[in-house]
Structures are given as structure tokens and as C-alpha cells.
Amino acid sequence: MYLAKVYITxxxxxxxxxxxxxxxxxxxxxxxxxxxxxAGKYIEIKIEEKDMEKARNDVQNMCKKLLANTVIENFRFEMERLKSD
Amino acid sequence: MYLAKVYITxxxxxxxxxxxxxxxxxxxxxxxxxxxxxAGKYIEIKIEEKDMEKARNDVQNMCKKLLANTVIENFRFEMERLKSD
Incomplete structure (x- = not known):
């Protein structure tokens, strides 16, 4: 399980x-x-996924497809492994 | 000059x-x-101030008085010294 912390500015x-x-x-x-x-947005996403690279890739795609409007917004994110995993 | 990065969840x-x-x-x-x-909020605040402690204290008060609704929201922030100072 990973926690993605997404910052959209x-x-x-x-x-x-x-x-x-x-x-x-x-x-x-x-x-x-x-x-x-x-002012920007901060979004925390919990992902049930074993593979860090796969999770990171998913978050990248989430940002591009839904979370950020890349015409006017930048995004960055951090991945954190949750202890329950 | 300091940059405060405020996270409100x-x-x-x-x-x-x-x-x-x-x-x-x-x-x-x-x-x-x-x-x-x-979903939360992310706010960047530039403060024209020499004293780090004063700036930090100001941001704490901004969060309590305006930025966060402390009944339902938590806040945390980081201070970063900007090069122009």
C-alpha cells in the first residue's frame, strides 16, 4: 500500500x-x-499496489488525466510506503 | 524573504x-x-521578513485566523528561505 501526496499549483x-x-x-x-x-490543491491518494514503480506510474497518469489541468497547472507528487503493507 | 508552504487537510x-x-x-x-x-489545500505565501521566528509565528496565526477552519481541518507548514534575501 502506498500513499501518494500530490501537489497541484x-x-x-x-x-x-x-x-x-x-x-x-x-x-x-x-x-x-x-x-x-x-493557492493550489493538495490531494492524498492511498493505492493498494505492491510495486512502487507501477504505483508511481499510475499516479503520474491520474494527474495527467484527471487531477491537474496541465494547460494551466503544474503537479508534483511524493510516494510513501504505508506500514500496513 | 521567506516562502511558507501551507498544507491544509x-x-x-x-x-x-x-x-x-x-x-x-x-x-x-x-x-x-x-x-x-x-482532498486538501496547498497555499504558498511569500513573506517580506528578516526574522525566521517572526515569519513562522505569522504563518501560524494566518492559518488559525483565516486559512484553516480548525474545527474540521488540520494544517502544517514549512518555511523556506528565498535566495533574494
């Missing part, structure tokens, strides 16, 4: 209205030192 | 309909080995 050139809104709210709360906020 | 006992929907979609796409999906 907007590409640097893409506008991030959610990030701008958070930045504005933080400024209002008194956090004036904040220069930039970028 | 639902607490383990909290229902995650978004994660369930992703799991269902992955299953439909043929990824039958997926056991569980939990």
Missing part, C-alpha cells in the same frame, strides 16, 4: 484570483508583510 | 465528498487500486 504566469483574495484578507487582518499568495 | 473523521468524487472518477478511468482519496 497554478503555473507562475497564470492569474490566481483566489490567491489575490487571500492576500487581501491577510492584509486586512494585519499581515502586511505578505508579498504574494498562490 | 480535513481531519481524518470528517467526511470528504470531494475526495469521494475524485475516487469515483479515478475508478471510472480504470484506476481500480485506489483505496482512498482525501
Amino acid at each position: 497554478l503555473k507562475p504566469t497564470v492569474n490566481d484570483p483566489q490567491g489575490l483574495t487571500i492576500k487581501g484578507a491577510l492584509y486586512t487582518l494585519g499581515f502586511a508583510a505578505v508579498q504574494e499568495v498562490r | 480535513l481531519k481524518p473523521t470528517v467526511n470528504d465528498p470531494q475526495g469521494l468524487t475524485i475516487k469515483g472518477a479515478l475508478y471510472t478511468l480504470g484506476f481500480a487500486a485506489v483505496q482512498e482519496v482525501r
Whole structure:
């Protein structure tokens, strides 16, 4: 069993209205030192699979096919072996 | 200047309909080995601040006051010094 931790971020050139809104709210709360906020997604996926390479390959395909919009988003992920395996 | 990488996840006992929907979609796409999906948020914050401890403390407060709903969500974060500093 593996746990994949997937991080999906907007590409640097893409506008991030959610990030701008958070930045504005933080400024209002008194956090004036904040220069930039970028909002992304974090997804944890548990996979019942013995072979690390197969699991890694699966996660890569999940990101390309469903989780990330590769036109405007980047993704990266880490694999972690779970003890139950 | 510091970059804070903030990870916000639902607490383990909290229902995650978004994660369930992703799991269902992955299953439909043929990824039958997926056991569980939990969806969370990933936020990058750039802070103009010299003092690491002050910056860390600020991010902790940002999470508590705005970024995370601590009733149903956990948060953790990492600080990274940016080269421009």
C-alpha cells in the first residue's frame, strides 16, 4: 500500500484570483508583510499496489488525466510506503 | 524573504465528498487500486521578513485566523528561505 501526496499549483504566469483574495484578507487582518499568495490543491491518494514503480506510474497518469489541468497547472507528487503493507 | 508552504487537510473523521468524487472518477478511468482519496489545500505565501521566528509565528496565526477552519481541518507548514534575501 502506498500513499501518494500530490501537489497541484497554478503555473507562475497564470492569474490566481483566489490567491489575490487571500492576500487581501491577510492584509486586512494585519499581515502586511505578505508579498504574494498562490493557492493550489493538495490531494492524498492511498493505492493498494505492491510495486512502487507501477504505483508511481499510475499516479503520474491520474494527474495527467484527471487531477491537474496541465494547460494551466503544474503537479508534483511524493510516494510513501504505508506500514500496513 | 521567506516562502511558507501551507498544507491544509480535513481531519481524518470528517467526511470528504470531494475526495469521494475524485475516487469515483479515478475508478471510472480504470484506476481500480485506489483505496482512498482525501482532498486538501496547498497555499504558498511569500513573506517580506528578516526574522525566521517572526515569519513562522505569522504563518501560524494566518492559518488559525483565516486559512484553516480548525474545527474540521488540520494544517502544517514549512518555511523556506528565498535566495533574494
